[in-house]
Amino acid sequence: MTYDGESISLWPSVGNWNLPCRSHYVVKGSRVIEAEPWDKAKIEAEQRRDKAAKALFYANSAELVALPKKEMQNSGSAPRVAQKGMLEKLLGWFR
Numbered sequence: 001m002t003y004d005g006e007s008i009s010l011w012p013s014v015g016n017w018n019l020p021c022r023s024h025y026v027v028k029g030s031r032v033i034e035a036e037p038w039d040k041a042k043i044e045a046e047q048r049r050d051k052a053a054k055a056l057f058y059a060n061s062a063e064l065v066a067l068p069k070k071e072m073q074n075s076g077s078a079p080r081v082a083q084k085g086m087l088e089k090l091l092g093w094f095r
């Protein structure tokens with residue numbers, strides 16, 4: 001979501017796949033723009049991708065919480081959690 005001081009935009013699209021209307025849209029310059037409908041296979045693929053992305057996010061958060069206090073106190077900065085590179089993430093979406 002972005003706000004330019006006057007209007008909002010929301011990208012990528014939002015889909016209400018569990019509602020009867022199954023609406024799919026983007027917001028650009030505070031205007032709602034209907035997007036193309038998705039078939040069942042595309043919806044299911046996106047739901048799987050979302051689930052995998054959430055699992056990765058929360059796994060990384062759990063790793064950060066699980067670090068020993070000793071590592072948390074090194075030089076006063078927050079520890080870094082190893083993350084997958086962009087190519088690995090993209091390949092993961094297609095699996």
